[in-house]
Amino acid sequence: MAISVIGEFKDPTELLKAAKQTRKAGYEAFDAHSPFPIHGMDDAMGLKGSILGWVVLCGGLTGCVAGFGLQAWVATEAYPLVISGKPLFSYQAFVPVTFEVTVLFSAFAAVFGMFGLNKLPQLYNRLFKHKSFSKKATSHGFFISIDSELSDDEVSIVEFLKSIGATNVSGVKE
């Protein structure tokens, strides 16, 4: 049965140090929780860069092609009307809407891509069973959580977290 062990740290500096030690100790499924992003934490946890930029690029290109394509098709095929003497395929006039649709699709890609990568929304999360965590993690607490697929690991992880200076250490089950 999958478990998570959570330990609390004093401040951002302590959390950063703890994250480094956790990584060094060989744990892979762990996370550092803080009320705001801490600079340097990505390096400390050994995270690779976010791939969201590529998602947004794809979204943007799709939007660009879709926006321009829609206008070109509407103006020349679906409803060809000469208006104010402009050519049917007036690509200049299509620029504003193409731009807007590109931005719209990119923004959707950014937001929903972020949700996807972060697996949000996830209303139920076993971490919330930890009392101190559920009260402080988003406001003024700094926590490390380590996941394990085996509940047998609980004791050793608790020991480890205590050894690097964590308080309020306890495990939560699924």
Next chain:
Amino acid sequence: MNWDGLMEKKDISNEEELFLFPKWTNGVPLILALSAVIGLCTVVFVFWYWFSPKNFNIGFAPEQPIEYSHELHAGQLGIDCRYCHVNVDKGPAATLPSTEICMNCHSVVKTNSKEILKIRESFSEGKKIEWEQIHRLPGYSYFDHSQHVNSGVSCVSCHGRVDLMERVYQVEPLSMGWCLECHRNPAKNIRPKKYVTDLSWKTENPEQLGKELIKKYHINPREDCSACHR
């Protein structure tokens, strides 16, 4: 109303009680997202496809005050459309025939029939017959019968084989998209002017003939808004 006060009873600040969403809630967002996408597409599709004159109007065949049979008059007897609809090649409206036109024949033909009695009544009292309108164009549009008929567009293109109908019903959607379709590509609906009211007329290659006639008649159907919405 004080919502805070109302909820005070369920106070969960108590250390023992920790509020957690049940586990199944994690599946809900995906379902919601999917149903939103599918729902939106369905709404558009239903309005675009289903709620169109194609589905609402075709086959509309109201009961008329007199059981008049086009099948008999135009079909078997072969009366030309223009005999009754006198204005169809002269002005915007095709016009419903006046009682007098019916009486041209029916003062002698079948004078005792139950249906004809209604015509006689109308004739003697000067009361008009309340025909039900079948073909109704979209709102705010202008349509001229003579313009079409005189360009070689046959009655059959819009009204179908009326000469085979016992009771007339609508065969084409008469929607704006349907009008535009022909205005953009009229060739297959253009025929020599003399066959305009010959509903059974057929030719080998109507498209080819239409193209030639378009040149000959100088047909240039307008596609701008003010062609119909004037």
Next chain:
Amino acid sequence: MNRVITEDPSKRTPLILGGHDFKGISDLVVKPIEAKAPKWWHIALAFSFSLLMLLLSMIGFLIWEGVGVWGLNNPVSWGFAIVNFVFWVGIGHAGTLISAILFLFRQKWRTSVNRFAEAMTIFAVICALVFPGIHVGRVWVAYFMFPIPNQMSVWPNFRSPLLWDVFAVSTYFTVSLLFWYVGLIPDLAVLRDRAKTKIKKVVYGIFAMGWTGGNRAWQNYERAYLLLAALAAPLVLSVHSIVSFDFAVSQVPGWHTTIFPPYFVAGAIFSGFAMVVTLMILARQLFGMKDIMTMHHLECMNKIILATGTMVGYAYGMEFFTAWYSGNEYEAFAFVNRAFGPYAWAYWIMVSCNVLFPQLFWFKKVRTSIPAMFVISIIVNIGMWFERFVITVTSLSRDFLPSSWGYYSPTWVDLCTFLGSFGLFFTLFLLFLKFLPMIAISEVKGVMPEAHAHDHEAKEGH
């Protein structure tokens, strides 16, 4: 040298005063949400709500009676509806500017104001959207504006600036909303974790999406925020540029001038900042947020008002000069008519409110005086409304044919609708103040000196 050094350039003004710790910031910001709403809030809400009802009844009356109840007629076929539309969209721009552009420029002082300003953006854009929605005459076919397949085989005309507006403003609204919501997620999680009642736990919990503040999530979150900012920055420029195209692509003298796009953008930022200052002064006073929304923040905002006001002044001047320089008599007449024609009163209100009064911000005394900035910010808002009025109405009332000249004046319906739109705006704003954090809690914490982890080991990767 005997120069008196008034400040030390090597030190930066602190962004947060009052020595709060992380918990203190949460407590301070969440207080208005957790505490009972003060009396003034109820009174203000009742007042705004009645104005909102006025708006709704005016819209109902308009739809029932037709557009004839407005003062529109030939030759002035564009009046209050477009003026109010541009006014509200313009107000909205400050929010995006503060959240996106200042974010990209690393102006950390933005963290105290951005939530507030973004909310203002969204509510202002809602107000703006009302006007094009109701001015189309037959409201029930407003869906014609979108490219939806239909049995008429009709598609929108993508060569029309009015359609660009539809896309620009709806994209703008959507992206602003997304940006605002993404920014809110960590703060909603704070509210969720502090909530005392079950209903609050559930509602805030659903919107917080189960945020745990894990760094793996923060990493993607920060990237998303950066990308949204990078997208919103050109978007905000494009939106008001496109609004300016409504006028500038035409051939009407006084409308067709190439400086319109950047000039409209500057004006929009100008008016929006003024609105933010007005609201911020009230909110920080009434909710006791002076430690977070400090005088330093207000001063920064006032400087931007001064800068953008001067840009607007530059554009007025360039238009006048070029109208003369062009040697085109219609062009020249349009501008002479603005300043000395029948609408000269509106023109001079516009110039004095937009160009002259903000110049008082050159003085630090004025820039840091609450009453002075409150008055000036309201003056600027009035001035910017008149700018749109002047542009729209003067040019139309005097076009190429003197025989068709006319004079436009609004009817009572016009005025009540405009007044009512403030009801909509303030109702939404008051609800926001009560139910959502008016300051971005996690962002403010992020710029506090304590938030920086001191890494004593060797720097990695630099």
Next chain:
Amino acid sequence: MAEVNKLNGFLEKRFPKIALVVGIIGICGAIILGREDSTQFFYSYLVSYLFFLTISLGALFFVIIQHLTRAGWSVGLRRIPEHLMANLSLMAVLFIPILLGLHDLYHWSDTAEVLHDALLLKKAPFLNVPFFIVRAVLYFASWIWLARFFFKNSTDQDKSGDKGLTLSMQKVSAVAILIYALTQTFSAIDWIMSLTPHWFSTMIGVYIFAGGILTSICTISLIALLLRRFGYLRETINVEHYHDLGKLIFGFVIFWAYIGFSQYFLIWYANIPEETEWYLHHISGNWNTFAIFIIVFHFVVPFFLFASRHAKRNLKLHTGVVLLLITMHFFELYWVVMPNFSHHGIHVSSLDFLCFLGIFGIYTSVLFFRMGKFSLYPLKDPRLKESQDFINH
């Protein structure tokens, strides 16, 4: 910090001299060849002149805006734009040939012609030779005054370390920006827009400004990279600063495209003869191909290259993009100015090269000569530490 703060060796001693020789050869060659075709000479000269003028003007703006916003990140690299803007005095001297060529360049300066042209007659109160010269003097006077003020205060601070100098520069910067906006706009009207005297656009000042500031930032980056190659400023200007400059370049590439497109678009859409004239000239013959070439390499390519964080921080790629943009700025000005002379298409002349070489040599020579005399970065600026500690998040 053990950073060398003075130029020495090749860049200090020989480089300015070589550049000067190149410049003199270029100018002399241009003058000799230009006697055949004075109009071509003056047009070629104007393009190159405007190219370097816009760089110096952009640098002036860059310095002013850094003070106005109390910027910290840019302190370490601020000396480079300060040197660039100090070259405005040189640009004033180099303006004299344009005055000599007024009749070749500006149609409105021909009083006999103006009498037959109703429009030009209307504009005569503004577009006449004496007033033109008065304005030019006014522009240069204010630019040189501003440049000297900021240059002198900044270099004085190297010695005294007086923090008050920073404050007084901040104070002046607000007024400076107003003066700058007006003079920059009207100089663009005078020297560029009046080449086509019937045409008018309220946007022209902003358009020329956008290209200038973009190129100026590229030049700052390029000079910093050059100095880096020779071993200078390796710590004071590190990859974080190049990243930031890259962001500004990226932003201004978009801004330039936005302004350029808006101007074109509004004129295209309204389609009024008195305005479209200008664009018709600029897209006739192979000028059209040239315009597309500019759009692609002045906007599309740099946009995609510089969109990624990686590209801005990779100094080789950075150098490439910066060089491309600087070259494209020259072509852009060429496209703006030249169709007034060769109406039906590009006409490449050896004078184009010689004039560029001439001004380039003199400009660079003066620049590096002055650079050798001062510290390479503001030694005692109170925000220098902030600049060095700066990291892009």
